[in-house]
Amino acid sequence: MKAFIQHESRGRLRVRMHQYRMSLEQADLLEAYLLDQPGVKSAAVHERTCCATVCYTGSRAELLHAIGRFDYRSPAVTALAPQHSGRALNREYQEKLVTMVAVKAACTLFLPTPLQIVRTVYMAAPFLCRGLRRLLRGQLRVEVLDALSIGVSMARRDFGTAGSVMFLLQLGELLEEWTHKKSVDDLARTMSLGVSRVWLQKDGTEVSVPLSQIASGDRIVVRTGSVIPFDGEIVSGEVAVNQASLTGESVPVIKRPGAKVFAGTVIEEGDCVIEVTQQAGESRYDKIVSMIEQSEQLKSAAESRASRLADKLVPYTLAGSVLSYALTRNVTRALSVLMVDFSCALKLAMPLAVLSAMREASTYHVTVKGGKFLEALSEADTIVFDKTGTLTHACPVVADVIPFGGREANEMLRVAACLEEHFPHSMANAVVRAAKDHSLAHEEMHSEVQYIVAHGISSTVNGEKVVIGSAHFVFEDESCTIPEGEKERFDALDPAYSHLYLAVGGELAAVICISDPLREEACAVMRSLRALGIKRTVMLTGDSERTAKAIAEQVGVDDYRAEVLPEDKASFVEAERRAGRTVIMIGDGINDSPALSAANVGIAISDGAAIAREIADVTIAAESLFELVALRRIAQHLMRRIHANYRFVIGFNGSLIGLGVAGILMPATSAMLHNLSTVAISLRSMTNLMPAGDAEKPVK
Structure with a gap:
């Protein structure tokens, strides 16, 4: 596809795609394609302007060549399409926000006063109904204060104040909903399956194929420690499945032939063959978003305290309003107290701060x-x-393969890779990469493999039992022996390396030396x-x-x-x-x-x-352990922000109540300042806790 370079600096490129319009789906495809290119650190696609900004460390020429050969219809590109994207969500709420502000401005400027009054009464109905429902249930919550504030303002024919209060409440609700859904969406996408290939059972053998090639009715093999990528039914094997991602319960469930299994769950023990019933994107795993939204147990103690304190303060606000009227006989002063409450800001700002911190953490991977x-x-x-x-x-490498018993090093590496590729672990991945680097094909040549946690793998190759793993597993648990006359070579193994021991037929066949700097x-x-x-x-x-x-x-x-x-x-x-x-x-x-x-x-x-x-x-x-430093800093900054929010909400709203009782602030002014402060503290809670790049700086 043609593209034009709009701006360029060292390691950064901004290009405009040669197209009149770009859909949200096309923007997701282009962004996924760019992020998949070697040397690309980050990429952001702006569908409104058909532009893409790319930060890279690799070759400029290769990047431009990759952009030039990009095609939305290419199978290699469509395979990169994300199952969940936040782009549509952001567009939806941006349009809602702009529409809300535009309608409010237009009505204020151009609508005649009688029609503005009718519109205010119509908009007030939902607020009044919510407050009335709370009262009928015997609950004094923030909805009651909102309803009283709006109702009393309209009863005093102060429709301007009532309209402003409702607009600010709606604006706050929209911002809260947007931030909450965005954070949950980001969290759900980062908790995605992360599976790119699966083992397909075909013609009596297992073949590693891309996830996108699996269709309903196919049979896949899933082993200990692996995620189940599709909804399906167990055909053979017995496994213990951890279903915490769906049910919240961490106790594994035993599944036998005929039992249904769901995408996103993990096999804790055993191997099985699963017949796929639903493909990716259609599975029950998509319901993880609902689980996150409904999971009260994930709330921090600070959030729970804020929510409880907010509800507890509502009766005191009502009592303060009644007391103010009893002492002053001034409806205006009593209304000034009613217009201000603590619960709105407390309930809004604390969850927003936490969700925003979770979102910020995701920017540090x-x-x-x-x-x-x-x-x-x-x-x-x-x-x-x-x-x-x-x-x-996280990427150890094979430094050497030392064969024993007259065996050939490459053949032993081939056998080791054939077993290790079934169980993803950093050292297992090192063995598989080493075989690939030596151009050693390792098609399935063994029987069923068995993984023994923290020890190793056992299988049968050409009628002989083959085990690979730790010294404890190979020599003690499996009672394997060192070939006669080779004890001295074995004792001379370099202690600077980690060792994987491969035994065939009860005899040590090779030691794989792993360099793990x-x-x-x-x-x-x-x-x-x-x-x-x-x-x-x-x-x-x-x-x-x-x-x-x-x-x-x-x-x-x-x-x-x-x-x-x-x-x-x-x-x-x-x-x-x-x-x-x-x-x-x-x-x-x-x-x-x-x-x-x-x-x-x-x-x-x-x-x-x-x-x-x-x-x-x-x-x-x-990618860097400084991610831990970033996480610790974000967590500490979050708690400081939450405590600062507490102090501000109590102090500012307490001052508004005091000024209202003293007759210095009118009800409309109190309501305006209260709601503006709520929106302001919510917007502040949505901002990043740390400056960009702060995580990489060592703390002195």
Whole structure:
């Protein structure tokens, strides 16, 4: 497609597509395509102007070539179409906001006074009905104050004040609804399945195919630790399924042949074959948005306190209005008190602040599943790290393959990749990439594979049992032996590497050496976290004592534990909590899941195991560990903003009531200032908590 460069600077390009109009769907396709290009850091498409702004680190020429070959109808492009997009939502509420303001201005300027009065009475009916319903239920809520304020103003023939009050209330409701839906939509999209390929059962074999190629009636294979990508019915196998994303219950449900399973749920244990009944986008997983909206348990304690305080203050506001009239016999002064309430700002600003903080966190590649986790993050004093994929790079590499028993290194790597590709984990991915780099095809040549959590994988190849995993699993659990005469080679293995042991027929066949270098930013992140109030940092790993000690000294953690199993990690976290500490746990593997559940806040790496992401309260991309620093800062800034909002609401509205009782402010002025302050504090609550780029700066 033709495009024109409108503006260009180093690493940034703004182009205009050669088309007269751009639909919302086309804008989503173009943005997804640009983000999929190598070297592109960010891309934003503006459908109204048919423009795209791209920030990149790669080759300019390659980027321009990619834009030039873009085609909306290309299958490669249409496959990138997002299932959920916030673009339509933003357009809808932008138009609502503009329409509301335009109609209000037009009516004020051009509508005759009698018609303005009729319009005000008509608009007041819903407010009066809501207030009356609350009274009939015996509930003194903010709706009663709104109804009284509007009703008394109209009874005094002050239709201008009544109209202004209703306009500001409607504006506040629209902004709250927009921000809430936008935040929920962002959260739901970042909690998307994240599955690009599945194992299709075809002609007695398993074939890895793109998600978009699966149709109803196809049979797919899903194994331990993997997310179920479609609604379907189990054909064979028995599995324990975690359905927390749909039901909110974390207790796994046993599913047998004939049972229905749903997209977005995760297999905790077992393997199964699923016959697809509904394709992506049609599944029950889309209902996750409703679950988020209805989930009161995700509210922070600060939000709940604000909501309770808001309701408790309504009777006092009413009592203050009655007392003012009893003392002064002045309806105007009593009405001035009635025009001001605390609950409107408290109920509006606090949830908006939390949802906006969650939205802001998403700009740092962090997904937070509820406000209460941000509050816990701000209070945490202990952070526990899993080593592999967190403190070390999430992309370890195979440094060497050392064969034993006269076997050939490439053939052993091929066998290892064939088994490991079924279970996504950072070290497993390293083996699969190494096989690909060596152009080693590893089609299915084994029987059913079995994953043993935190230990390894077992299967059968050419009639021989093959196992791959830790030394404990291979030599102790499986009783495998080292080939005769090769003990010296085995003892000489380089301790600088992590090791995967591959055994065939009960005998060691190869040792795969994994290089897992420490993240460059790890030490700086530890210093920043301590400066932000973290008092204790701990590393947990299944590595040997010698390797663990070396890594712990390099990264600068306060404590470490070596050769730990999943239950050991969870026990350690629980012990820390019993000691009175607020604990953050961060990990990426299936074996980290129990500890993630046990922590006050569990943080999973988005590229890690699906079950870890499912159980975790927060997910991070882990492109940089400074995402943790950003998250801690956002959480702390959020709590400071909430407390500042409390002080402002109480102080400002208390002053308005005092000035109204003193006769200094008229009811219309009190109502105007109150509603303007509510909108102002709500708009402020929607702003970012941190300046752009602040997360990457180490705390001194």
